[in-house]
């Protein structure tokens with residue numbers, strides 16, 4: 041795509057929804073789309089790290105470029121706009137930009153940070169290429185300052201942070217700790233049985249950092265099985281928030297929260313203590329099908345409304361939907377993510393499914409931003425799209441190719457990220473949003 045560097049595809053909104061006058065078409069399209077989905081969506085649980093986040097894609101979507109090309113509504117609605125260099129810093133959109141070469145490399149290594157969990161420790165696990173470590177995110181028209189651990193910890197003195205959501209948040213919190221350890225090494229003061237919720241204390245700064253495992257944000261039953269497998273279907277209460285995080289809400293000065301892929305799973309939906317329907321149940325219980333778009337929207341509305349009405353007003357960042365980069369095949373059929381350099385802008389657009397879910401959260405965020413003080417969007421979606429080279433891939437396990445047994449298919453993780461890696465940039469954006477743009 042010649043000249044794509046100066047063009048920007050505007051996908052802030054799913055183009056379908058912009059056609060407000062065309063509701064019947066939208067409904068029909070969504071109906072067909074979701075009906076097709078419910079039979080094709082597949083889930084997997086095969087390791088602790090992976091079990092913490094389900095992946096699914098329609099079987100006919102191999103990667104985002106194809107899905108975008110094949111999808112008539114998107115093609116019709118995609119608007120190309122000329123990129124405008126913003127000269128004023130306050131106008132600069134932190135989330136529009138490019139990955140540029142960064143010869144100085146990452147701020148830490150697997151040797152200097154001992155907090156990297158094994159599935160993220162690509163260096164230790166034998167990933168041979170290192171080029172993916174030498175890039176940094178550069179918004180058009182401004183710079184994101186390097187992460188300054190001392191400044192961050194000084195500002196966070198006597199404060200408490202919580203990262204609330206699924207395993208991508210755990211990936212993110214490890215990155216934050218690794219960036220902070222050169223100034224102070226924290227002590228772990230709490231972990232749950234499965235090490236999914238954890239809390240660390242940086243005593244010299246009296247800074248508390250928590251990660252809270254709450255992948256639905258609302259009350260969910262029958263989902264958190266220790267062996268990773270479950271015969272019973274998830275029960276999701278769309279009008280009750282997850283006690284796990286709201287019980288601690290008063291303690292937090294800063295919250296980074298996200299919903300996401302767990303809403304794709306088959307689940308029975310409850311409201312008012314009554315079953316209202318089911319998602320992807322294949323009629324087992326004679327329940328009417330309800331889309332995950334509905335449940336995701338309801339959950340986010342409940343969360344944002346809670347923020348709006350609570351007296352306690354922490355600083356809140358909402359992080360957008362994660363990006364998966366499986367290519368060549370689906371995630372469960374040997375799909376890989378073995379690229380070693382970032383995409384150029386416009387080379388990869390993500391999947392229809394991601395756009396659908398992203399539009400739900402952008403809608404709800406916009407509605408909430410009116411009512412919730414100190415709420416900001418951490419829009420990592422587009423910048424993450426460009427980093428197919430940053431995932432753990434096969435290096436989620438130790439030296440995966442050492443045993444040359446071809447009968448074993450190597451499972452790639454093209455959703456979580458190597459550390460160090462691209463999501464270290466997320467923390468630079470967090471720091472900028474919290475310290476300089478609040």
Ligand SMILES: *[C@@H]1O[C@H](CO)[C@@H](O)[C@H](O)[C@H]1NC(C)=O
Nearest residue numbers: 150151161162163164165166
């Ligand atoms: C770090 O990674 C290197 C390979 O890049 C490996 O030799 C070393 O053992 C690892 N160290 C730790 C502490 O993980």
Ligand SMILES: *[C@@H]1O[C@H](CO)[C@@H](O)[C@H](O)[C@H]1NC(C)=O
Nearest residue numbers: 197198199200246247248291
């Ligand atoms: C540490 O911070 C907490 C709030 O996060 C505060 O309640 C406590 O008093 C602080 N402790 C000291 C010793 O300052």
Ligand SMILES: *[C@@H]1O[C@H](CO)[C@@H](O)[C@H](O)[C@H]1NC(C)=O
Nearest residue numbers: 321322323324325326327328
């Ligand atoms: C489901 O509905 C059909 C038709 O309405 C009925 O014949 C069947 O008994 C129902 N099954 C269950 C498990 O309720």
Ligand SMILES: *[C@@H]1O[C@H](CO)[C@@H](O)[C@H](O)[C@H]1NC(C)=O
Nearest residue numbers: 367368374376377378379380
């Ligand atoms: C990436 O994986 C695909 C499919 O497994 C393979 O054909 C290709 O050669 C691989 N590329 C690299 C650079 O290893």
Ligand SMILES: *[C@@H]1O[C@H](CO)[C@@H](O)[C@H](O)[C@H]1NC(C)=O
Nearest residue numbers: 442443444445446447448449
């Ligand atoms: C290859 O792996 C399979 C499945 O794990 C195992 O049954 C078989 O014995 C292995 N063969 C060799 C030569 O290691």
